[in-house]
Each structure stands twice: as structure tokens, then as C-alpha cells.
Amino acid sequence: MEIFSWDFALEVLPALLRGAVVTFSATIGGFLASLAVGAILCGLYRSSSRPIALIGKSLIEILRSTPLLIQVYFLFFVLPEVGLVLQPVTTGIIALGLYHGAYVAEAYRAGFDSVPRGQWDAVESLRFSRYAALRYLILPQAIIPLIPALGNTFITMLKDTPILAAITVPEMMFEANDAGSQSFRYVEPITMAAIGYLIMSAVAAGFIHLLRNHLGRFR
Amino acid sequence: MALIWQYRFDLLVGLWWTLKLSMMSASLALVLSMFFGIARYSRNPAIRISASVYIEFFRGTSALAQLFWLFYVLPYMGVDLTPTQCAVLGLGLCFGAYGAEVVRACIEAVPKGQLDAAAALNFSWFQTMRIVVLPEALIMMMPLFTNLLIELIKATSLVSLITIPDLTFQAKAVITKSYSSGSVLLTTLAIYLVISLITSTVMKRIETSLSRGRIAEGVK
Amino acid sequence: MTEMITFENVCKSFGKTVILNDFNFRVMRGEKVAIIGPSGSGKSTLLRIIMALQDIDHGKVSIDGKPLWEVNHGRHLVKPTRRHLRDMRSLVGMVFQNFNLFPNLTALGNVAAAPRHVLGLSKKESEARAAALLAQVGLSEKLSNYPSTLSGGQQQRVAIARAMALEPKVMLFDEATSALDPELVGEVLGVMRDLASARDLTVLVVTHQMGVARAIADRVCFMEGGCVVEEGGPEALLSQPKNERTRAFLRAVHLA
Structure with a gap:
């Protein structure tokens, strides 16, 4: 028997592509969730109230110091116990959003800190309101150094989605495993899935590079 | 709590495996990252390019995909590794690539003036690396390696999916029982949190003792 | 003539470092004052207090007769509301040593931003105002340039136009020409001098370049250790200082 059968590869391709669509959607969903979670955590962390800031800091620490897989299991097993029954893919998206939200919060913080003090002086001396200053002057600057960090988060998340297979989300690695266990041929599906992640993250990296060049044009 | 006490030995076995695998794959990753990180700066283009290919390939694919590949696919190619070997090799290769990227970035961050100074003193490539570049780069690497080490410890949870009885695997087994x-x-x-906190505290200590005397204290 | 800026017994320290020590200082409407002195003598802090970027520990600061910072007898700063600070800031414009232009906006955008978002003018009105101001500082050609594509002198002229866009009664220049290459100082100084020629505008310049003090000011104050040590007309003070510390400072500056 040949090691890599092209015929079999072709046979499992549709299932893998179906999985790739789930992988991609879960990544997009998780990414959007992490942007929101990151904003909330960053807001807590930067709060002028001490206890709230401490809560934010602890949440970030806990989310960052424990494995995604355990967090995924936690949501998968514990949410139904408190009466929240969700689709596995929804649970997965929430888990990705929480786990990576802690990293995004750090990125937001770094983005804010990258805006020089002098900009705030200028904003204050020109009598900008908080909102107008953030909206028109500070955020557009803070967002540029954010793009590589957020891009990284996106790619890391893409590569983390196979973890969701552990809670039966039918993403690419799940489909590959499934195909393998049915036919007892793992070589083709798993190799193709691995290459699939490589291609997807390469495409994402290229896209992020373009976006950065486009937004960073005034530098 | 009584429940946890009842199954304490299961969890302790898991903890032992998690720590053991973390140590072993971190050692492999450290060696690989040093080797390939420095190889990126070799004057031989073949070495340079193969280092880049290694780094990009293993950073680009998913860690879990790599583990599965070693575990499920390699036997068909006549290479039969134990699950433990798969785990150490997979995590080591993956984090070696991330580490190599750290090493590369820190070498790059050494001010160019120091390279000029080394050239002016007629140092060889090895001397420049050993005497000038690496000591400087090493201090910059420490906090980044700490982060990577914690990422690696967290990533050991993935080995539960290739049948190794680590902490995550045991936790799931206890849930089933x-x-x-x-x-x-x-x-x-909580156990993972404590491991991470202890690791980062210990690494911070090492970091400060390494950079002692280099950061002027009390001087602005 | 009325008093525009008044400092009464103002104290300010950062930790153990005393910046202003029982400081008294008055500037009349329309006066052009230069403040010179060694670094760390509290010159910049003085300007930042007037711009309401910095509070005080003790005393009282008024602008145009209205209290800005006031510490009552219980030694508590009467905490001004954000609203009050914004109102007071409408009297004052400030130009910074490092320009502090907004890198994400063009020259026109930088000058138009405050009229648009603070005064609430329409896009058209604010841009017309910005274009007129940029013409005044000689930058009609550079409206659509981003700051990173402008020279230091050009950036500082944009910053001056930006500060003028809110029509302040007081202009503060904090080492406005210090970060510039020597050959670029002239163009910025020219713009500052044009501004200073306006009768009603009160101008306060902090500088360590005596040429700037000479060109702009009709009164020069030498500050050291948180106090005004000596003041007088530019010629008198810069050429024949009476105080020994002023003489020592000027000698050191001329040597440099």
C-alpha cells in the first residue's frame, strides 16, 4: 500500500473543507468575542477604583495562566449545570473569546501606553472632551500598534481551534480524525488538515500585513 | 472537597506527568531555539534558509495538529514512537520554533554599534556571538522565554488528547468516574494557575539575578 | 491695563523637589514676557499650571481675573470641575517643545480638529479657518501633508496655528524652538514675532535661547530655585544683569 493515496485524499477533501468552514467561522466569532472581552477586561483593569482594578487584574491572570483546553471543558461541563445549554460551537467561541480576551486586554493597554504623554497634553490644551479626544485623536493612533498584536491573536486563535474538537465541534481536525477513525487511514486526513492550518494562517498573515500597511500610511 | 480528596492520587499522578512533560519538552525546545535562532544569523545561506523553514513551518501549523500527526501518521511511515516521545517531540519542535524566533528578535535588537565595535576589535563570528551579542541578547530573552515557558506548560494539556495521563487527562477521567x-x-x-504563578516568580528571580549590576539602581 | 495672569504665593513640589516656592508673578494684558533660567527651575511647570495641565499645592492662580487654581485656608485645593478647567483653557493656547502634533491627521486636520470637535463648527468652516491660519504661518502649500513629512520648523508652525485656532487671549510657548535644528529656528521665531505684534495677545515664552527672549519679549524674568530672581527689559537684563546668579547663568549660556 502506498503511503499517501491521492484518491483517498480526494475522497476526504469535502469533509475537510466543511471542517475548514467551521474552523474559520469559529475563529471569526472567537476573535470578535475576544475584542469585546478584551475591552471589558482592559476597562476593569484601568478603572480608578482599586477593587475593580484588582478584579480585572485577577481575571486576566487566571485566564492567561490556565490552559485553553481546561477552560473549554469548564464551559462545556459547567454551563449546562447552571442551566445554560449551548451548541458546542457557541461554547467554543465563548471559550476562545475569554481566553484570548485576556491577551487582547494586554494589547489594548500597550496600545494606549504607546500614545505619548504629549498627545494628552495637546488634547487637554485644545479643550477636547474625553470622548472627542479618544474618538478622533487617541484611538486612531493607538490602533496602529494594535494591529500586529491583534493579528497575532487571530492567527493563534486559528491554530487553537482544533482544541474545540475535544468538545465535538465539527471543525477541520475533528473531521480529519473522524475520517481517520472510519477508514483506519490517518495519513491523508491529518496531513491535509495540518497543511490546511498552515495555509489558513499564511493567508491571514498576508491579509494582516496588507491591512497594517494600509492603516499605517501616515507614519 | 471530599470528592477531590477521594481522587487526590489520580490528580497527583496527572500533576506529575504534566510537570515531567513540561521539563522534558522545555529542555528540547530550549536547545532547538538556541540552535535555530543563532543559525538564522549563520553566514552559510543553506543553514540560514533551513532554519527559516523550520521556524515558519512549526509556527504556522497548529501544535495539536503536529501532535496528532506524530501520533497517528508517523506509525504508517514505519516510525513508531511512544505517546510520551510524541508529546516531547511535538511540543519541543513547536515551542523550539517560537523560541528560535525570540532568540532571533533579541539578537537583532543588539545595537548595531556593538557589532561595529566587535568588528573593529577583529573578533571572529563565534567570538562576536559569544562575547558581544549573546550576553546582551540573553538578558532581553529572559522575560520572553518566561512567557513561552508558561505557554508550553499550558500546552501540555493537549497531550491528554493523545492518551497521556497528564493533569487534564486525569481530570477528565475523574469527571467520568x-x-x-x-x-x-x-x-x-487552580493547580495550573499555581504552577504558572510559581514558574513566573522563579523565572523573575533568575532574571533579576542575571541582570544584577547592569540596570543602574536609583539612577534615572 | 488689567492683569492677565496672577500667581499669589504659589507653592508646587513633586515629591521632595520644590518647583515653585511662595511664587508671586503678574503678567498684564498684552504683555510679552520671556522666562529664562536653568533647567529644573520651574519654568515649564509655570506654563503647565497656567494651561491647567498641572495643579498647585498652595496659593492662588488667576487668569483674566478669574481664579483657576485656589487652595483655601484648610490647605485643600478647591478642586475645579472639568467644566471649569475647560472654560479657563479657552483663554489660553500652548505650543510645546516637541510639537505634539497628531500624527494621524494632516496639517489641515491638526488645525481644524479643535474648531470642529470643540467649538462645533461645520467641517467647511473649521477647514476654512485652519487654511487661513496655515496661510498666516506660511504653510499654504502643505495643507495635506502628514506631520511625519514636515520638517521640525514646519511642524512647529502647524502647532502654533493649531493653538491659535481657538483664538486664545494668552499664548504660551514652552521651549518652542529648542527641539529645532539651528537653521530652522528663524522661521518659527518669525511666526512667533508676527503673533507677538498683535497688541491684545498676551505672550509667555519659556526659553533657554537668549535670541528668542530678545526677539519677542518686552520683559525678561530670570527664574531659579522656584523664584523670580531678577526681571527687567530684555536689553537691561541680558546685557547688564545686576544679580550675581543671573550673571553666572548668562555666562554659562554664552559659553555653550
Whole structure:
């Protein structure tokens, strides 16, 4: 028997592509969730109230110091116990959003800190309101150094989605495993899935590079 | 809590495996990252390019995909590794690539003036690396390696999916036996949290002792 | 003539470092004052207090007769509301040593931003105002340039136009020409001098370049250790200082 059968590869391709669509959607969903979670955590962390800031800091620490897989299991097993029954893919998206939200919060913080003090002086001396200053002057600057960090988060998340297979989300690695266990041929599906992640993250990296060049044009 | 106490040995076995695998794959990753990180600066283009290919390939694919590949696919090619070997090799290769990227970035961050100074003193490539570049780069690497080490410890949870009885695997086994998930998972989360905190504290200590005398204290 | 800026017994320290020590200082409407002195003598802090970027520990600061910072007898700063600070800031414009232009906006955008978002003018009105101001500082050609594509002198002229866009009664220049290459100082100084020629505008310049003090000021104050040590007309003070510390400072500056 040949090691890599092209015929079999072709046979499992549709299932893998179906999985790739789930992988991609879960990544997009998780990414959007992490942007929101990151904003909330960053807001807590930067709060002028001490206890709230401490809560934010602890949440970030806990989310960052424990494995995604355990967090995924936690949501998968514990949410139904408190009466929240969700689709596995929804649970997965929430888990990705929480786990990576802690990293995004750090990125937001770094983005804010990258805006020089002098900009705030200028904003204050020109009598900008908080909102107008953030909206028109500070955020557009803070967002540029954010793009590589957020891009990284996106790619890391893409590569983390196979973890969701552990809670039966039918993403690419799940489909590959499934195909393998049915036919007892793992070589083709798993190799193709691995290459699939490589291609997807390469495409994402290229896209992020373009976006950065486009937004960073005034530098 | 009684439940956790009842299954304490299962969890302790898991903890032991998690720590053991973390140590072994971190050692492999450290060697690989040093080797390939420095190889990126070799004057031989073949070495340079193969280092880049290694780094990009293993950073680009998913860690879990790599583990599965070693575990499921390699036997068909006539290479039969034990699950432990798969785990150490997979995590080591993956984090070696991330580490190599750290090494590369820190070498790059050494001011160019120091390279000029080394050239002016007629140092060889090895001397420049050993005497000038690496000591400087090493201090910059420490906090980044700490982060990577914690990422690696967290990533060891993936080996539970290739049948190794690590902490995550044992936690799931206990859930299956006891039909109770909340307290088991919370305990597991707490154990990982403690491991991470201890690791980062210890690494901070090492970091400060390495850079002692280099950061002027009390001087602005 | 009325008093525009008044400092009464103002104290300010950062930790153990005393910046202003029982400081008294008055500037009349329309006066052009230069403040010179060694670094760390509290010159910049003085300007930042007037711009309401910095509070005080003790005393009282008024602008145009209205209290800005006031510490009552219980030694508590009467905490001004954000609203009050914004109102007071409408009297004052400030130009910074490092320009502090907004890198994400063009020259026109930088000058138009405050009229648009603070005064609430329409896009058209604010841009017309900005274009007129940029013409005044000689930058009609550079409206659509981003700051990173402008020279230091050009950036500082944009910053001056930006500060003028809110029509302040007081202009503060904090080492406005210090970060510039020597050959670029002239163009910025020219713009500052044009501004200073306006009768009603009160101008306060902090500088360590005596040429700037000479060109702009009709009164020069030498500050050291948180106090005004000596003041007088530019010629008198810069050429024949009476105080020994002023003489020592000027000698050191001329040597440099």
C-alpha cells in the first residue's frame, strides 16, 4: 500500500473543507468575542477604583495562566449545570473569546501606553472632551500598534481551534480524525488538515500585513 | 472537597506527568531555539534558509495538529514512537520554533554599534556571538522565554488528547468516574494557575539575578 | 491695563523637589514676557499650571481675573470641575517643545480638529479657518501633508496655528524652538514675532535661547530655585544683569 493515496485524499477533501468552514467561522466569532472581552477586561483593569482594578487584574491572570483546553471543558461541563445549554460551537467561541480576551486586554493597554504623554497634553490644551479626544485623536493612533498584536491573536486563535474538537465541534481536525477513525487511514486526513492550518494562517498573515500597511500610511 | 480528596492520587499522578512533560519538552525546545535562532544569523545561506523553514513551518501549523500527526501518521511511515516521545517531540519542535524566533528578535535588537565595535576589535563570528551579542541578547530573552515557558506548560494539556495521563487527562477521567465536573475542573484550573504563578516568580528571580549590576539602581 | 495672569504665593513640589516656592508673578494684558533660567527651575511647570495641565499645592492662580487654581485656608485645593478647567483653557493656547502634533491627521486636520470637535463648527468652516491660519504661518502649500513629512520648523508652525485656532487671549510657548535644528529656528521665531505684534495677545515664552527672549519679549524674568530672581527689559537684563546668579547663568549660556 502506498503511503499517501491521492484518491483517498480526494475522497476526504469535502469533509475537510466543511471542517475548514467551521474552523474559520469559529475563529471569526472567537476573535470578535475576544475584542469585546478584551475591552471589558482592559476597562476593569484601568478603572480608578482599586477593587475593580484588582478584579480585572485577577481575571486576566487566571485566564492567561490556565490552559485553553481546561477552560473549554469548564464551559462545556459547567454551563449546562447552571442551566445554560449551548451548541458546542457557541461554547467554543465563548471559550476562545475569554481566553484570548485576556491577551487582547494586554494589547489594548500597550496600545494606549504607546500614545505619548504629549498627545494628552495637546488634547487637554485644545479643550477636547474625553470622548472627542479618544474618538478622533487617541484611538486612531493607538490602533496602529494594535494591529500586529491583534493579528497575532487571530492567527493563534486559528491554530487553537482544533482544541474545540475535544468538545465535538465539527471543525477541520475533528473531521480529519473522524475520517481517520472510519477508514483506519490517518495519513491523508491529518496531513491535509495540518497543511490546511498552515495555509489558513499564511493567508491571514498576508491579509494582516496588507491591512497594517494600509492603516499605517501616515507614519 | 471530599470528592477531590477521594481522587487526590489520580490528580497527583496527572500533576506529575504534566510537570515531567513540561521539563522534558522545555529542555528540547530550549536547545532547538538556541540552535535555530543563532543559525538564522549563520553566514552559510543553506543553514540560514533551513532554519527559516523550520521556524515558519512549526509556527504556522497548529501544535495539536503536529501532535496528532506524530501520533497517528508517523506509525504508517514505519516510525513508531511512544505517546510520551510524541508529546516531547511535538511540543519541543513547536515551542523550539517560537523560541528560535525570540532568540532571533533579541539578537537583532543588539545595537548595531556593538557589532561595529566587535568588528573593529577583529573578533571572529563565534567570538562576536559569544562575547558581544549573546550576553546582551540573553538578558532581553529572559522575560520572553518566561512567557513561552508558561505557554508550553499550558500546552501540555493537549497531550491528554493523545492518551497521556497528564493533569487534564486525569481530570477528565475523574469527571467520568465521579459524574461531577464543576469542583474537579475548578481544582484543575487552580493547580495550573499555581504552577504558572510559581514558574513566573522563579523565572523573575533568575532574571533579576542575571541582570544584577547592569540596570543602574536609583539612577534615572 | 488689567492683569492677565496672577500667581499669589504659589507653592508646587513633586515629591521632595520644590518647583515653585511662595511664587508671586503678574503678567498684564498684552504683555510679552520671556522666562529664562536653568533647567529644573520651574519654568515649564509655570506654563503647565497656567494651561491647567498641572495643579498647585498652595496659593492662588488667576487668569483674566478669574481664579483657576485656589487652595483655601484648610490647605485643600478647591478642586475645579472639568467644566471649569475647560472654560479657563479657552483663554489660553500652548505650543510645546516637541510639537505634539497628531500624527494621524494632516496639517489641515491638526488645525481644524479643535474648531470642529470643540467649538462645533461645520467641517467647511473649521477647514476654512485652519487654511487661513496655515496661510498666516506660511504653510499654504502643505495643507495635506502628514506631520511625519514636515520638517521640525514646519511642524512647529502647524502647532502654533493649531493653538491659535481657538483664538486664545494668552499664548504660551514652552521651549518652542529648542527641539529645532539651528537653521530652522528663524522661521518659527518669525511666526512667533508676527503673533507677538498683535497688541491684545498676551505672550509667555519659556526659553533657554537668549535670541528668542530678545526677539519677542518686552520683559525678561530670570527664574531659579522656584523664584523670580531678577526681571527687567530684555536689553537691561541680558546685557547688564545686576544679580550675581543671573550673571553666572548668562555666562554659562554664552559659553555653550
